Amino acid sequence: MNEQRRQILQLLAEGRITADEADSLIDALERDQPKAPPGAAPRSKSRPRYLRVVVNSLDEFDDGPSRINVRVPLQLLRAGVRLTTLIPPQALAKVNTELGRVGVPIDLNELKPQHVEDLIDQLGDVDVDIDDPSATVRVYCE
Amino acid sequence: MIPQVVTARWRRSDGRWRRLFVPVLPVALLLSPLLLLAVFGGMIACLATRVSPLGALRGVGRVLWALPGTRFEIDDGRMAVLVSVR
Structure with missing residues (x-):
């Protein structure tokens, strides 16, 4: 009060x-009373730290069910993205040429680390949930 | 924080689990002569490919620092592997 x-x-x-x-x-x-802006996240929500990939599948063969559980720190993704800044421009030009040749016209020079970092920052809201009779896949951040 | 312990677990064909704990810092100290050679080799490769050696070192350091908390667990029938970095 x-x-x-x-x-x-x-x-x-x-x-x-x-x-x-x-x-x-x-x-x-x-x-x-001032109201919180509509896009503002609740204060109590903590920032996600890990990307989780969980796959459970009922194997059709005799080996039994399969399970994959991967936890990757988001910081590791950021560090990996920063490593791409080390690729020399001439290598990027070659990659762009090859991508264009196989029908993927993506210019990697336009892909700035800041953009990818923004993308990673927004990963916290991603929740992919695939429920198949023979398998379940879940990708989320925690 | 740099990784302290890497834990590897795998299931043998008889169903029993084997565990391997690798303390990173002592092992890195033990292999420091080889690591030094690898760093020199990497720096020469960086200079040959016109990549900043300092930037590369910083990038690899960032990746190493971000590793703690990583966990890979695959369980497929009789085969099972777990690798965890703490």
């Missing part, structure tokens, strides 16, 4: 204002 609300209730308890007046004062107080 904040201080202003407490003062209003105190005035009501002392009989200096009526219940209706206290109600209208509290309403006015709530209207004046």
Whole structure:
């Protein structure tokens, strides 16, 4: 309970204002409270640290079910992305040429580390859940 | 924080698990002469390919520092492998 609300209730308890007046004062107080911006994340939500990939499949052969459980720190993804800045421009030009030749017209020179880092920052909201009768796949951040 | 222990576990054909704990720092100290050679080799390769050696060292350091917490676990029928970095 904040201080202003407490003062209003105190005035009501002392009989200096009526219940209706206290109600209208509290309403006015709530209207004046700054609201959180719509895009803002709740403060209590902690920032994800790991990317998890969990695959469970019922094997069609005699070996039994398969299970894959991978946990990768997001920091490791960031470090890996930064390593790409070391690729020399002439190598990037060759890669671009080869990509264009096989029908993937992606210019890697346009792929800035900042963009990829922004992408990784937004990975926290990713939750891929595939539920198949023979297998389940889940990719999420925790 | 640099990795301290790498744990590898795998299931043998008789179903029993084998574990291997690798303390990173003592092993790195033990292999330091080889590591030094590898660093020199890497620096020469960087100079040959016109990549900044300092940038490469920094990048590899960042990757090493980010490794703790990594965990790979594959269980496929009779075969099972777990690698965990702490």
